[in-house]
Amino acid sequence: MPWDLIKLNDGTSIPSVAYGTWRLGSGDQSVDYVDEAISVGFSHIDTAQGYGNEAEAGKAIRESGLARKDIYITTKFSNRDGLTIEEAIQSSLKKLGVEYVDLYLIHWPGYAQPDIPTAWAVMEKLKAQGLTKSIGVSNFEIPHLEILINSAKVYPAANQIQIHAYNFQDQLPLIEFGKKYGIVSEGYSPLIPITRMPGGPVDKPLNEISSRLNAKPEQVLLAWAKSKGVVVVTSTTKKERMEGYIAAGDLPLTVEDIAAIDEAGKQGARQQTARTFIRRAVFICGLGAIALGLAGALGIDIL
Ligand SMILES: NC(=O)C1=CN([C@@H]2O[C@H](COP(=O)(O)OP(=O)(O)OC[C@H]3O[C@@H](n4cnc5c(N)ncnc54)[C@H](O)[C@@H]3O)[C@@H](O)[C@H]2O)C=CC1
Ligand SMILES: O=CCc1c[nH]c2ccccc12
Numbered sequence: 001m002p003w004d005l006i007k008l009n010d011g012t013s014i015p016s017v018a019y020g021t022w023r024l025g026s027g028d029q030s031v032d033y034v035d036e037a038i039s040v041g042f043s044h045i046d047t048a049q050g051y052g053n054e055a056e057a058g059k060a061i062r063e064s065g066l067a068r069k070d071i072y073i074t075t076k077f078s079n080r081d082g083l084t085i086e087e088a089i090q091s092s093l094k095k096l097g098v099e100y101v102d103l104y105l106i107h108w109p110g111y112a113q114p115d116i117p118t119a120w121a122v123m124e125k126l127k128a129q130g131l132t133k134s135i136g137v138s139n140f141e142i143p144h145l146e147i148l149i150n151s152a153k154v155y156p157a158a159n160q161i162q163i164h165a166y167n168f169q170d171q172l173p174l175i176e177f178g179k180k181y182g183i184v185s186e187g188y189s190p191l192i193p194i195t196r197m198p199g200g201p202v203d204k205p206l207n208e209i210s211s212r213l214n215a216k217p218e219q220v221l222l223a224w225a226k227s228k229g230v231v232v233v234t235s236t237t238k239k240e241r242m243e244g245y246i247a248a249g250d251l252p253l254t255v256e257d258i259a260a261i262d263e264a265g266k267q268g269a270r271q272q273t274a275r276t277f278i279r280r281a282v283f284i285c286g287l288g289a290i291a292l293g294l295a296g297a298l299g300i301d302i303l
Helices: 026-039 055-065 085-096 117-130 143-153 170-181 203-213 217-227 239-250 255-298
Strands: 004-007 012-013 017-020 042-046 071-079 101-107 132-138 159-162 184-188 230-236
Touching: 017 026, 017 239, 026 042, 026 055, 026 239, 055 071, 055 085, 071 085, 071 170, 085 101, 085 117, 101 117, 101 159, 117 132, 117 143, 132 143, 143 170, 159 170, 159 230, 170 184, 170 255, 203 217, 203 255, 217 230, 217 239, 217 255
Parallel strands: 017 042, 017 230, 042 071, 071 101, 101 132, 132 159, 159 184, 184 230
Antiparallel strands: 004 012
16 A cells, blocks of 8 residues: 555544655755655655754745645744744744645644643644644653643644654554544654664564565665554655655555564563663662762761
8 A cells, every 4th residue: 555645633634654854954955855855756744943944845845846735744833943833833834935834733742831731722723723734743742642632622633753663662552542532643763773773673574574575674664654554754865765765655564574573673672671771770880889989088988
């Protein structure tokens, strides 16, 4: 199945893969990256006030010649430049050169000032004014969503969070909680097992599946993320990889492939927990040794 649309709780639909502009920088080169992403088939651009390249994304969207309705734009309130949420969306719309965005997110719970209910009421107003078709959040955990839902007239359409093979089990309760309220999860940084955590247990099934399907490991990870029913938010500056990401929507992963990555991911998470525990223990022992040494040097008997 190719990358398709996912229905949101407000009746709109969202393309299930997005090209993200974080760390693309600003200037002509980032316009070219977004241009290329659109030309290879991305129809969903994920940007943010804080990424500093909404104007570049907007220029690329205009250059694509696509009708506004054929491109899905997500941007986020990142609490930058001293702007309120209302001022920030106006600034984003101006930079993007559009009259509305498709999805507007509060980038981080801490950016919901003075508190989540007040900030969310502003988001609801922006939707009512037609400045955004859908409203949502990012990096919200269950307690943040509970606070929001208790005061909301409109439930968030989406929660954009980090989802990859090594944290999937930890994120599952949040994803399930979202489902209960019709909140679609979007998963960013799906390629962490190869970008930031290579050499872990996921490598083995990943390499086996990639070889069997004659696919790149990043394609298998994207297809795995897609299998979880989330919107996959990824990025690259390389055209060849962009093409691979789009093609990954058709990768025929089997139930067994998905289970093998799930299992390896769980194992990696356990290893990570053990490593963190050992590192902390070594750190604490080190501090203890320093304290003992200092006490000895000062002639203080602390034992
Ligand atoms: N809401 C939020 O707080 C956040 C949102 N995001 C969104 O998600 C998007 C994607 O985030 P990323 O962390 O960049 O996601 P990602 O996990 O998709 O990583 C993309 C990186 O992986 C590299 N890559 C691809 N294949 C590779 C391979 N075989 N070996 C080594 N590297 C490889 C790409 O070239 C690129 O640099 C962002 O641009 C942004 O739009 C990202 C982080 C936080
Ligand atoms: O989206 C990526 C991480 C992030 C969270 N808040 C901000 C603000 C500005 C740039 C990046 C980010």
